[in-house]
Amino acid sequence: MTSTVLPGFLDAHVHLALIDPSLLVRGGIARVLDLGGWPASPAPSAAQEADAQLPDIAFAHQFLTAPGGYPARQDWTPPGSVAEIANASDAAAAVDAQWAAGASVVKIALNAETGPVPGDDVLAATVARAHELGLPVVAHAEGRGQAERAFAAGVDAFAHTPFSEWLPDGMIAAMALSMTWISTLDIHGWGDPTEEFAVASDNLRRFHQAGGRVLYGTDLGNGPLPVGLNRREIEALLAAGLSPENVLSALTGPGPGGSPAPESSPNPNRPVASTHPARITFIPGARPSDPPAFVDWLCTARAVSRLELEDLQ
Numbered sequence: 199m200t201s202t203v204l205p206g207f208l209d210a211h212v213h214l215a216l217i218d219p220s221l222l223v224r225g226g227i228a229r230v231l232d233l234g235g236w237p238a239s240p241a242p243s244a245a246q247e248a249d250a251q252l253p254d255i256a257f258a259h260q261f262l263t264a265p266g267g268y269p270a271r272q273d274w275t276p277p278g279s280v281a282e283i284a285n286a287s288d289a290a291a292a293v294d295a296q297w298a299a300g301a302s303v304v305k306i307a308l309n310a311e312t313g314p315v316p317g318d319d320v321l322a323a324t325v326a327r328a329h330e331l332g333l334p335v336v337a338h339a340e341g342r343g344q345a346e347r348a349f350a351a352g353v354d355a356f357a358h359t360p361f362s363e364w365l366p367d368g369m370i371a372a373m374a375l376s377m378t379w380i381s382t383l384d385i386h387g388w389g390d391p392t393e394e395f396a397v398a399s400d401n402l403r404r405f406h407q408a409g410g411r412v413l414y415g416t417d418l419g420n421g422p423l424p425v426g427l428n429r430r431e432i433e434a435l436l437a438a439g440l441s442p443e444n445v446l447s448a449l450t451g452p453g454p455g456g457s458p459a460p461e462s463s464p465n466p467n468r469p470v471a472s473t474h475p476a477r478i479t480f481i482p483g484a485r486p487s488d489p490p491a492f493v494d495w496l497c498t499a500r501a502v503s504r505l506e507l508e509d510l511q
């Protein structure tokens with residue numbers, strides 16, 4: 199039978215501490231980027247040795263935020279997963295701590311709707327230190343003006359397509375030259391689209407048109423999301439103007455910090471898994487051309503090892 203083999207699908211925004219991560223690979227997700235809550239130990243390689251059903255994991259480790267800022271006071275926040283930073287020297291030390299823990303990216307929260315946010319000096323120091331270490335910075339930008347602040351400070355990626363405000367075309371065109379946006383459209387209503395869904399979808403449509411790099415990401419762990427490929431996220435990407443080919447690129451590209459395959463991380467503190475096989479994507483059947491059939495086909499994807507692939511073909 200005809201089948202399709204692709205690079206391992208990446209969900210570029212998950213919180214493994216809030217879900218059962220062993221369900222991801224049978225749901226078609228081969229690689230994940232954990233954007234807050236993955237602990238300093240065990241290393242992903244050790245976790246994978248203990249559970250062969252885990253996907254390939256890259257992570258941010260702690261959320262960096264202002265003292266008392268989001269998500270320091272949220273009831274879902276895993277213990278020890280927030281670094282509250284008051285000044286520029288704290289910021290550099292917090293980035294160093296993520297590096298030491300094996301992080302591939304630095305996550306900073308700029309959520310002005312839920313508490314204080316890091317000031318410009320803290321933001322600048324965070325970006326400067328992260329870039330010295332070769333780590334990209336991923337921001338959660340929420341509240342009017344926060345996306346623009348993050349971009350101006352040199353943040354590399356948004357953890358969520360900006361959803362608090364409609365961004366002007368000129369700003370989006372400038373962002374498209376250097377930024378990566380992680381989609382997370384479906385968190386805005388989980389199939390019952392909210393105003394934020396419409397705002398984010400329109401921002402993403404123009405970012406994509408301007409040539410911006412989009413990664414599939416769901417914010418898994420936040421609300422009623424399926425553990426695996428999310429059909430609604432894929433449909434939202436297509437509705438925002440991505441072609442089926444673009445959707446495949448959004449699923450198969452490297453993360454903002456390079457690929458979650460450990461060997462390509464810029465961070466030498468991330469040990470390489472010795473026995474865990476990197477997974478690839480297996481989809482029964484050839485890729486259909488019309489979009490509804492494409493989505494049906496895509497959602498039958500499985501993340502398999504090369505050994506498992508031999509049995510399937």
Ligand SMILES: [Zn+2]
Nearest residue numbers: 211233417420
């Ligand atoms: Zn998140």
